[in-house]
Amino acid sequence: MRHPFSITATLEVEKEGICFLNAKRIELLRQIKSTGSILSASKEMCMSYQQAWTFVQQMNLLSPLPLVIRKRGGVNGGGAEVTRFGQDMIERFEKIVAIHQANVRQLGDEILFCIF
Amino acid sequence: MRHPFSITATLEVEKEGICFLNAKRIELLRQIKSTGSILSASKEMCMSYQQAWTFVQQMNLLSPLPLVIRKRGGVNGGGAEVTRFGQDMIERFEKIVAIHQANVRQLGDEILFCIF
DNA sequence: GATTGTTATACATCAAAATGAATAACGCAT
DNA sequence: ATGCGTTATTCATTTTGATGTATAACAATC
Numbered sequence: 001m002r003h004p005f006s007i008t009a010t011l012e013v014e015k016e017g018i019c020f021l022n023a024k025r026i027e028l029l030r031q032i033k034s035t036g037s038i039l040s041a042s043k044e045m046c047m048s049y050q051q052a053w054t055f056v057q058q059m060n061l062l063s064p065l066p067l068v069i070r071k072r073g074g075v076n077g078g079g080a081e082v083t084r085f086g087q088d089m090i091e092r093f094e095k096i097v098a099i100h101q102a103n104v105r106q107l108g109d110e111i112l113f114c115i116f
Numbered sequence: 117m118r119h120p121f122s123i124t125a126t127l128e129v130e131k132e133g134i135c136f137l138n139a140k141r142i143e144l145l146r147q148i149k150s151t152g153s154i155l156s157a158s159k160e161m162c163m164s165y166q167q168a169w170t171f172v173q174q175m176n177l178l179s180p181l182p183l184v185i186r187k188r189g190g191v192n193g194g195g196a197e198v199t200r201f202g203q204d205m206i207e208r209f210e211k212i213v214a215i216h217q218a219n220v221r222q223l224g225d226e227i228l229f230c231i232f
Numbered sequence: 233g234a235t236t237g238t239t240a241t242a243c244a245t246c247a248a249a250a251t252g253a254a255t256a257a258c259g260c261a262t
Numbered sequence: 263a264t265g266c267g268t269t270a271t272t273c274a275t276t277t278t279g280a281t282g283t284a285t286a287a288c289a290a291t292c
Contacts, residue, residue: 005136009127009216013228015120039268048251053270064232070269073259077267088231096227100125103219111212112129115204116180155238164281169240186239189289193237 003116007108011100013093015062025055026093032056032068033082033090041080056080063089119232123224127216129209131178141171142209148172148184149198149206157196172196179205 012022031041042052060066067086072078128138147157158168176182183202188194
């Protein structure tokens, strides 16, 4: 490589200045979808259950439609399910991030090489 | 407005995973340039002198050429000066950020409106 | 040599965020 | 009714980052 510098960028969707979606929350949604519970998802991601629960709570409260439906008690003690709307959010966020990262890569290729 | 959601993104230049430049550091460079000292710049930005000094130190160490030249003792007790190379970094970083922010705005305009 | 204002450095303190531990609530199954 | 596993909630603790305080080093000026 010509130089050791790189451009990195992070993106998030906010509602009135408060974080609605970011990479970590989307990953959480994916894990909830694949494991069926907030608890398992949090373990899978090595984060505390409290944080995972808080993220889900915030996302649901900020969203016009819930992203996660939570059930307690019942068959396996309960669980959590990502709604159709939630799955749409996952896909759309990742599409946005893909475009964004492509833009950032292009920025780095175009500009960084002529600085150093 | 049609919906209360917005996309925000932050960008930084890294060297081997360590932050080299970001918005705060560029603002610090600008303040050093206009005030002539790390101390005054830190006060202007309401950050501690230690943090400002650490940022300058890290930037200089990561950079192939120093961004800030520091002098102690002497006329006004010393001071700090942004090098020509440092000023180039300011201009180039802000150009990168401007393009980046334009990209992000476009992303938000194109995509957010068709979600909510 | 004393004064002056900044850089440079160390260390204690504070603040915010994340974590861990503990417990209640819940509802299906047995 | 009891057991089960998850959600929901509280609170103490830990961790991490930033801040405040104090002091030495420095070099021109007086």
